[in-house]
Amino acid sequence: MDLFEIVLILAIALIVVGPERLPEVMRTVGKVLRELRLASNTVLHELTEVLDEPPAKVRPPAPKSEPPAVQPPAPVPTEKP
Numbered sequence: 001m002d003l004f005e006i007v008l009i010l011a012i013a014l015i016v017v018g019p020e021r022l023p024e025v026m027r028t029v030g031k032v033l034r035e036l037r038l039a040s041n042t043v044l045h046e047l048t049e050v051l052d053e054p055p056a057k058v059r060p061p062a063p064k065s066e067p068p069a070v071q072p073p074a075p076v077p078t079e080k081p
Contacts, residue, residue, distance in 0.1 A: 017025050 013025065014022055
């Protein structure tokens with residue numbers, strides 16, 4: 001961020017919040033940002049641990065058994081007169 005942007009944001013905050021509550025609001029914003037940073041570092045650490053683990057040995061799939069051959073039904077004998 002540029003210095004001008006920070007000054008502009010603080011000026012707008014001073015107008016919106018007022019000089020009495022500005023220190024309290026800035027403290028709260030600081031706490032929230034710190035908690036977000038800690039949470040993101042925790043997630044990053046856990047992802048790094050998971051991605052750095054060697055891959056688990058995977059068993060090859062079991063061979064597929066052939067379905068039993070279907071035999072056509074036997075012809076029904078018919079009587080001839």
